[in-house]
Amino acid sequence: MTIERLKELEQEALQTPGLPYIKLPEPNEKYHHLLMLLCKEMNPNFVVELGSYIGTSTRYMAKFAKKVLSVDNHTSANTAEWLERSPVFSNITHVKTDVLLAEKYITEPIDLLFIDNLHTYDHTIGQY
Secondary structure (H helix, E strand, O other): OOHHHHHHHHHHHHHOOOOOOOOOOOOOHHHHHHHHHHHHHHOOOEEEEEOOOOOHHHHHHHOOOOEEEEEOOOOOHHHHHHHHHOHHHOOEEEEOOOHHHHHHHOOOOOOEEEEOOOOOHHHHHHHO
């Protein structure tokens, strides 16, 4: 994908109103919509998200990805249950573990890797 196409997707995300299938009161809706448009454009077979917290980004990407592996060790039990029970998002597998241990759950080539861990300097550096 070219930088120009990514900029086009960003503009589309900024101009799109709220999405009816994911109603969450949150300030990052345009950011999440951009992730969804990226998946729509790429049509990935397998997306891996490291750091999913409550699964908002996960759900947006799952709209157009065939399979999504969501990994986070801070996720509440409700998030994992909700992600896996929802018929709308039956293509999501959530694993509650440290992202450093995610490799054993990756069983096929990754088309899109989204790293969205805790956003502190020390935590991010510690992951790499």
